[in-house]
Amino acid sequence: IxxxxxxxxxxxxxxGRRMTLRCTQDMRHNAMYxxxxxxxLGLRLIHYSNTAGTTxxxxxxxxxxxxxxxxxxxxxxxxxxxxxxxxxYFCASSDSTETGVNEQFFGPGTRLTVL
Amino acid sequence: QKEVEQNSGPxxxxxxxxxxxxCTYSDRGxxxxxxxxxxxGKSPELIMSIYSNGDKEDGRFTAQLNKASQYVSxxxxxxxxxxxxxxxxxxxSGGGADGLTFGKGTHLIIQP
Numbered sequence: 001i002x003x004x005x006x007x008x009x010x011x012x013x014x015x016g017r018r019m020t021l022r023c024t025q026d027m028r029h030n031a032m033y034x035x036x037x038x039x040x041l042g043l044r045l046i047h048y049s050n051t052a053g054t055t056x057x058x059x060x061x062x063x064x065x066x067x068x069x070x071x072x073x074x075x076x077x078x079x080x081x082x083x084x085x086x087x088x089y090f091c092a093s094s095d096s097t098e099t100g101v102n103e104q105f106f107g108p109g110t111r112l113t114v115l
Numbered sequence: 116q117k118e119v120e121q122n123s124g125p126x127x128x129x130x131x132x133x134x135x136x137x138c139t140y141s142d143r144g145x146x147x148x149x150x151x152x153x154x155x156g157k158s159p160e161l162i163m164s165i166y167s168n169g170d171k172e173d174g175r176f177t178a179q180l181n182k183a184s185q186y187v188s189x190x191x192x193x194x195x196x197x198x199x200x201x202x203x204x205x206x207x208s209g210g211g212a213d214g215l216t217f218g219k220g221t222h223l224i225i226q227p
Contacts, residue, residue, distance in 0.1 A: 033214050035214070035217075040219070041219070042203070042217050042218065042219035042220060043159070043203065043205075043217040044217075045214030045215070045216075048213055048214050050213070056213065058214050059214075090158055090159070101147050101164065101166065101207070102147055102207045102213075102215065103149065103161055103164055104149075104161070104205075104215060105161060106151075106158040106159050106160070107158060108157075108158050109157075109158050
């Protein structure tokens with residue numbers, strides 16, 4: 001099935017625990033992104049990757065890390081979760097090298113609650 | 116700080132009428148502009164993209180761009196109840212594969 005998958009769908013996590021949110025795309029897009037969406041704040045970029053092997057920081061990177069070992073996967077790790085990281089997390093991808101424009105397509109999201 | 120502003124709404128429009136959604140952006144160097152639709156509890160879905168000044172039509176949707184005024188709009192003709200959703204305006208200032216800057220969205224309600 002073409003598109004972006006995210007796992008888990010939802011998770012309740014104790015503060016201080018480590019958590020990795022998974023994101024996989026099968027569209028061979030070069031670029032991938034992680035956003036968080038919070039009520040009243042909208043979508044904010046956490047980290048991005050222009051191509052496998054490279055990553056960059058977005059607007060709200062603190063407390064998060066990412067890796068891009070291959071084209072398809074872009075996991076987001078919370079090393080020590082805090083309640084302010086309670087949010088809905090969306091992974092997205094785009095094929096800017098093919099089209100020259102940054103049309104981003106989103107995964108279904110992960111709803112994370114940190115207690 | 117790149118900013119994208121939208122009226123949060125709710126914007127209530129009768130079924131069959133034209134819904135008009137507006138967006139302004141702060142970065143004059145912005146190059147690409149996008150409209151996403153997001154149903155409650157779902158992920159954003161790309162519905163329109165526009166790169167040049169003027170209008171771009173796709174079915175019932177028309178995107179309008181005025182770079183001089185730093186203004187983007189989305190018109191939905193013959194509005195249907197299924198168009199009820201939050202509409203997100205997004206701007207790409209980087210010209211490459213970095214993130215988009217999103218507005219907080221306008222909640223649109225189509226009244227049957």
